[in-house]
Amino acid sequence: MNIHDIAKISGYSSSTVSRVINNRNYVSKKARQDIQKVIHDFDYVPNDVARDLSKGKTHNIGVVLPHTDHPYYTQLVEGIMSAAFPAGYRIVMLPSKFNAEIEMDYLNRLRRKAYDAIIFTSHGISLNELLEYQQYGSIVICHNPGELNIAAAYTHREESYTEAFKWIKSQNYQHISILLSRAYKISATAQKTFQAYRNTFGSEPDKNLLNTDVTTFKDGYNAAMKLCHNNQPDIYFTNGDDIAAGVRQFYLDNNLPVPRLIGQEDQLSGKILNIPTINHHFHEVGKLACGLAINNEIKQLSVESDFIFRNQKNIEN
Amino acid sequence: MNIHDIAKISGYSSSTVSRVINNRNYVSKKARQDIQKVIHDFDYVPNDVARDLSKGKTHNIGVVLPHTDHPYYTQLVEGIMSAAFPAGYRIVMLPSKFNAEIEMDYLNRLRRKAYDAIIFTSHGISLNELLEYQQYGSIVICHNPGELNIAAAYTHREESYTEAFKWIKSQNYQHISILLSRAYKISATAQKTFQAYRNTFGSEPDKNLLNTDVTTFKDGYNAAMKLCHNNQPDIYFTNGDDIAAGVRQFYLDNNLPVPRLIGQEDQLSGKILNIPTINHHFHEVGKLACGLAINNEIKQLSVESDFIFRNQKNIEN
DNA sequence: TCTTGACGTGGAACGCGTTCCACACTTTAA
DNA sequence: TTAAAGTGTGGAACGCGTTCCACGTCAAGA
Missing domain, CATH: 3.40.50.2300 (Response regulator)
Incomplete structure (x- = not known):
C-alpha cells in the first residue's frame, strides 16, 4: 500500500494525496476528506525512507x-x-x-x-x-x-588549566603526576595541559610521573600503581574525576595516604569525594x-x- | 552522479554496474575493470537512502x-x-x-x-x-x-531483591526506606521490590518511608531530606548507587549519621563508597x-x- | 467586459539502487 | 553431437514520495 494506491482508490492523483498528507494548501475540502477517509480505511502511512530519498x-x-x-x-x-x-x-x-x-x-x-x-x-x-x-x-x-x-x-581549557596549576603551585606540591587520555603528540588537550604547566612553573612536567591512555577509574587505579613509587607524587592532575577516584582507590586499598587529586568533567565521583575538578561544560x-x-x-x-x-x-x- | 550515469559512461547497464558495486558474480573481468575505472574517475559513491528504500x-x-x-x-x-x-x-x-x-x-x-x-x-x-x-x-x-x-x-530481579531484604532483616534494621523510580502501579520493578519485601518480612513496606520518581543523585538527596524525619530510616533501599550516594550526601551535609544504604546497578559511586548493590547486568x-x-x-x-x-x-x- | 490571480488538480519526471526476467553465448556432461 | 548448465549482460519494473509544470475554473479588480 503506497501513495499511488491511495491515489487510485480515492480517485485523485498522488500529487493531491501528497498535499493532503503534508497538510498543504490547494486542496479542496472534499478532496481532503475523501482522501483522508481512504488513508484511514486502509490504514496507510507513508514510507520515511522514500521521503528521505525524495527530499x-x-x-x-x-x-x-x-x-x-x-x-x-x-x-x-x-x-x-x-x-x-x-x-x-x-x-x-x-x-x-x-x-x-x-x-x-x-x-x-x-x-x-x-x-x-x-x-x-x-x-x-x-x-x-x-x-x-x-x-x-x-x-x-x-x-x-x-x-x-x-x-x-x-x-577553552587554557585558563582553567592555568588556574589549576597555579593552585597546585600555591600549595607547594613538589611531585606532580599528570595522567593523560592520549599521547602528547596527538592530543591537543595534552598539549594545553603541558602549556599551562610550563606557564606556571617555567619548566617541563616530570616525565617519570606521566602516564597516557588513562580514561577510566580502572586506568587511574593502574596508573597510580605504576607511579606511586616514582618520586612518590603528592598530587595527581587527571583527565576526569572518575580517574582521580581510581587513583584514590589504589592508595586506599594499599593503606597509603591518599595524595591530592584534581579531576575533570565535574563527574559524580568528584562531587562525592570532594575532588577539585574542571568543568568543561x-x-x-x-x-x-x-x-x-x-x-x-x-x-x-x-x-x-x-x-x-x-x-x-x-x-x- | 548516480548509478545510471556510471552505466551510460561506462557503456554497460545499471544492472551490471550494480553487480560490480556489490561485488557479485556474473561480471566479466573486463566489465568489472571498465566500470571500476569510471567509478573511480568520477568519484562515485552509491546513495545509501536509495539502497535502503530498494532493499x-x-x-x-x-x-x-x-x-x-x-x-x-x-x-x-x-x-x-x-x-x-x-x-x-x-x-x-x-x-x-x-x-x-x-x-x-x-x-x-x-x-x-x-x-x-x-x-x-x-x-x-x-x-x-x-x-x-x-x-x-x-x-x-x-x-x-x-x-x-x-x-x-x-x-530476574526476584532473587537478588529477596537476598537484599533478607540481609536487611538479618541486620535488624527497623525503619526501611524504599526509593522507587516510578510509582508502584505502573512499575514492575516497584512491584518486584514490594514482593521481595513481603516475602521477607511478611508485611507491607512503611508508606511513610516511600518515595517515587527518584532516579538521580539529586533526587536521592531530596528524598532523604523529606524522609529523614519520618521515623528516621536506618536503611535506604534505592534504585541506583548514585541515588544512594545522594542520600548519603544529604546526611553528611547536615551532620547527621549516615544510615545504611543499598544501591543498584553497580555504578562507580557504589564502588567508591562501598555501598552494597545489585548488579542487573x-x-x-x-x-x-x-x-x-x-x-x-x-x-x-x-x-x-x-x-x-x-x-x-x-x-x- | 477583460484581465489578473488565486485555487484545485493531474501528469510525469525525479531522487537512486535493486532485481526479476529474458536472451545470448560458452562450457560441460552425456 | 546434443542437451543441459553456467556465464554475462541489458531492459524495465519496482521500492515510494515529492515537486515542477501545465491547465482549467472562478472570483475580484479594472
Missing part, C-alpha cells in the same frame, strides 16, 4: 564516539540530543575506538547521504582528511581547530555542536572551562 | 530512552551498541521522557520503515499497544512481559535485546541479577 534529507545526525564503554562522552551526547530532539533530528551513535578506518567509513556514509551531518566528539584521522569531506555534508568537531575552516564547538558544547550541524554553519563556538575548587581533605581525613 | 531495510535500530540526562540507561545502550556494531547495525537514540505521545510517534516511525527494529529500554504506553505494532517490525522490551508474546530481554541485557531485534525473534531471554555485598562501614567511619 535528499534524513534528519539524522551521526555522532562519532571513540568509546562506548565509559561515561566520558555522555555529557556531550546528552547535549547534542537536547538540541537535536526539539529540531526534529535524531542522532545515530557511531562508535569508532579512534580507529581511522572506521572513522573513514563513517565519513563515507556522510557522502552516501546516510546522515545529514556528522559530529566528531573526537577523532583519530587528521583534520585535513576531515576538511576534504566537508563538501559532502556538515562536519562538526569538538575541539579548537585553530586557523582551519571547519565547524567546531569546544571549551560538555553539555553546552554538545548543544552548540548540534546547532552547527543542523544549520550547516562553518564557524567556531566556544565556552570557558571552570576550575571548581573543593577541599578534598574534608573527606579523606 | 526495504535500513540497518538502523531505534532505542527508546526515557531519560537522556542521567546515566541510568547508559549500560543498556552500551550493551546494545556492542552487539549492533559487529552486525553492521547502527543505533538511533530516541528520547521519550516516558511520554506516551512521543513513544507512539516512535512506533509509527517503525511502521514508516525509519528503522528495522525498536528497543524500548522502558516505556510508558501499555504492552497491548506495543503488541499491535509488532506487525510492523521487530519490537523488543527490557522487562519481563509475563505471558505476553513479545520479544524481551531482562534481568544491563550490559548483557542490552546485548541480548539487540540480538533479538536484529534477528526479529519473538522470544524472551533473561539473566540473573546479583546482590553484591559491601561493607559500607569501611568508609563511613
Whole structure:
C-alpha cells in the first residue's frame, strides 16, 4: 500500500494525496476528506525512507564516539540530543575506538547521504582528511581547530588549566603526576595541559610521573600503581574525576595516604569525594555542536572551562 | 552522479554496474575493470537512502530512552551498541521522557520503515499497544512481559531483591526506606521490590518511608531530606548507587549519621563508597535485546541479577 | 467586459539502487 | 553431437514520495 494506491482508490492523483498528507494548501475540502477517509480505511502511512530519498534529507545526525564503554562522552551526547530532539533530528551513535578506518567509513556514509551531518566528539584521522569531506555534508568537531575552516564547538581549557596549576603551585606540591587520555603528540588537550604547566612553573612536567591512555577509574587505579613509587607524587592532575577516584582507590586499598587529586568533567565521583575538578561544560558544547550541524554553519563556538575548587581533605581525613 | 550515469559512461547497464558495486558474480573481468575505472574517475559513491528504500531495510535500530540526562540507561545502550556494531547495525537514540505521545510517534516511525527494529529500554504506553505494532517490525522490551508474546530481554530481579531484604532483616534494621523510580502501579520493578519485601518480612513496606520518581543523585538527596524525619530510616533501599550516594550526601551535609544504604546497578559511586548493590547486568541485557531485534525473534531471554555485598562501614567511619 | 490571480488538480519526471526476467553465448556432461 | 548448465549482460519494473509544470475554473479588480 503506497501513495499511488491511495491515489487510485480515492480517485485523485498522488500529487493531491501528497498535499493532503503534508497538510498543504490547494486542496479542496472534499478532496481532503475523501482522501483522508481512504488513508484511514486502509490504514496507510507513508514510507520515511522514500521521503528521505525524495527530499535528499534524513534528519539524522551521526555522532562519532571513540568509546562506548565509559561515561566520558555522555555529557556531550546528552547535549547534542537536547538540541537535536526539539529540531526534529535524531542522532545515530557511531562508535569508532579512534580507529581511522572506521572513522573513514563513517565519513563515507556522510557522502552516501546516510546522515545529514556528522559530529566528531573526537577523532583519530587528521583534520585535513576531515576538511576534504566537508563538501559532502556538515562536519562538526569538538575541539579548537585553530586557523582551519571547519565547524567546531569546544571549551577553552587554557585558563582553567592555568588556574589549576597555579593552585597546585600555591600549595607547594613538589611531585606532580599528570595522567593523560592520549599521547602528547596527538592530543591537543595534552598539549594545553603541558602549556599551562610550563606557564606556571617555567619548566617541563616530570616525565617519570606521566602516564597516557588513562580514561577510566580502572586506568587511574593502574596508573597510580605504576607511579606511586616514582618520586612518590603528592598530587595527581587527571583527565576526569572518575580517574582521580581510581587513583584514590589504589592508595586506599594499599593503606597509603591518599595524595591530592584534581579531576575533570565535574563527574559524580568528584562531587562525592570532594575532588577539585574542571568543568568543561560538555553539555553546552554538545548543544552548540548540534546547532552547527543542523544549520550547516562553518564557524567556531566556544565556552570557558571552570576550575571548581573543593577541599578534598574534608573527606579523606 | 548516480548509478545510471556510471552505466551510460561506462557503456554497460545499471544492472551490471550494480553487480560490480556489490561485488557479485556474473561480471566479466573486463566489465568489472571498465566500470571500476569510471567509478573511480568520477568519484562515485552509491546513495545509501536509495539502497535502503530498494532493499526495504535500513540497518538502523531505534532505542527508546526515557531519560537522556542521567546515566541510568547508559549500560543498556552500551550493551546494545556492542552487539549492533559487529552486525553492521547502527543505533538511533530516541528520547521519550516516558511520554506516551512521543513513544507512539516512535512506533509509527517503525511502521514508516525509519528503522528495522525498536528497543524500548522502558516505556510508558501499555504492552497491548506495543503488541499491535509488532506487525510492523521487530519490537523488543527490557522487562519481563509475563505471558505476553513479545520479544524481551531482562534481568530476574526476584532473587537478588529477596537476598537484599533478607540481609536487611538479618541486620535488624527497623525503619526501611524504599526509593522507587516510578510509582508502584505502573512499575514492575516497584512491584518486584514490594514482593521481595513481603516475602521477607511478611508485611507491607512503611508508606511513610516511600518515595517515587527518584532516579538521580539529586533526587536521592531530596528524598532523604523529606524522609529523614519520618521515623528516621536506618536503611535506604534505592534504585541506583548514585541515588544512594545522594542520600548519603544529604546526611553528611547536615551532620547527621549516615544510615545504611543499598544501591543498584553497580555504578562507580557504589564502588567508591562501598555501598552494597545489585548488579542487573544491563550490559548483557542490552546485548541480548539487540540480538533479538536484529534477528526479529519473538522470544524472551533473561539473566540473573546479583546482590553484591559491601561493607559500607569501611568508609563511613 | 477583460484581465489578473488565486485555487484545485493531474501528469510525469525525479531522487537512486535493486532485481526479476529474458536472451545470448560458452562450457560441460552425456 | 546434443542437451543441459553456467556465464554475462541489458531492459524495465519496482521500492515510494515529492515537486515542477501545465491547465482549467472562478472570483475580484479594472
